[in-house]
Amino acid sequence: xxxxxxxxxxxxxxxxxxxxxxxxxxxxxxxxxxxxxxxxxxxxxxxxxxxxxxxxxxxxxxxxxxxxxxxxxxxxxxxxxxxxxxxxxxxxxxxxxxxxxxxxxxxxxxxxxx
Amino acid sequence: xxxxxxxxxxxxxxxxxxxxxxxxxxxxxxxxxxxxxxxxxxxxxxxxxxxxxxxxxxxxxxxxxxxxxxxxxxxxxxxxxxxxxxxxxxxxxxxxxxxxxxxxxxxxxxxxxxxxxx
Numbered sequence: 001x002x003x004x005x006x007x008x009x010x011x012x013x014x015x016x017x018x019x020x021x022x023x024x025x026x027x028x029x030x031x032x033x034x035x036x037x038x039x040x041x042x043x044x045x046x047x048x049x050x051x052x053x054x055x056x057x058x059x060x061x062x063x064x065x066x067x068x069x070x071x072x073x074x075x076x077x078x079x080x081x082x083x084x085x086x087x088x089x090x091x092x093x094x095x096x097x098x099x100x101x102x103x104x105x106x107x108x109x110x111x112x113x114x
Numbered sequence: 115x116x117x118x119x120x121x122x123x124x125x126x127x128x129x130x131x132x133x134x135x136x137x138x139x140x141x142x143x144x145x146x147x148x149x150x151x152x153x154x155x156x157x158x159x160x161x162x163x164x165x166x167x168x169x170x171x172x173x174x175x176x177x178x179x180x181x182x183x184x185x186x187x188x189x190x191x192x193x194x195x196x197x198x199x200x201x202x203x204x205x206x207x208x209x210x211x212x213x214x215x216x217x218x219x220x221x222x223x224x225x226x227x228x229x230x231x232x
Contacts, residue, residue, distance in 0.1 A: 042222030
């Protein structure tokens with residue numbers, strides 16, 4: 001069984017640019033959640049997708065957007081990058097959006113904004 | 115609003131020492147889940163335990179044990195006879211229990227960096 005994978009591993013962008021991060025969920029999982037983890041902080045919830053629909057959003061501006069595809073993989077898009085967007089971006093997949101379902105995390109994408 | 119506080123930021127112990135990682139939470143929900151995750155240098159979060167708000171029994175898994183006290187809103191984690199491989203960042207997290215309109219959003223603390231020296 002393949003775990004959660006994320007690409008790319010590392011990314012360097014400049015302020016104002018746009019970025020797309022990708023996540024392949026674990027086989028059979030229909031729910032993907034995205035988190036932002038700034039250096040020295042705990043992960044913060046960005047949003048969750050369940051069967052291609054957004055199912056909850058954290059306190060992030062609209063320039064953070066996402067997609068979930070029919071195969072349940074997901075993308076996180078960030079427009080107009082700011083220096084504070086530099087962080088580790090983690091995705092987690094689960095079999096359903098209930099908290100009862102364990103979330104499996106990927107290794108993350110390290111984004112650096114210069 | 116939900117909040118998780120991990121007041122300890124860094125702990126350093128010598129191998130074989132016992133160590134306790136503290137977690138205090140705040141929530142207005144009467145039903146919720148509590149979690150502990152481990153984050154090694156590789157970055158991915160590794161699930162350690164989930165406990166629901168109805169179950170205050172302590173749990174032991176090998177060298178790991180957890181103490182959940184609803185009266186003090188605490189969910190502490192103890193590693194017995196620590197090993198160098200236990201070195202990592204440990205996060206406590208909280209989520210609401212399933213109900214209409216809910217999602218499985220996790221609210222994390224800031225984490226505790228544990229260093230175990232040989």
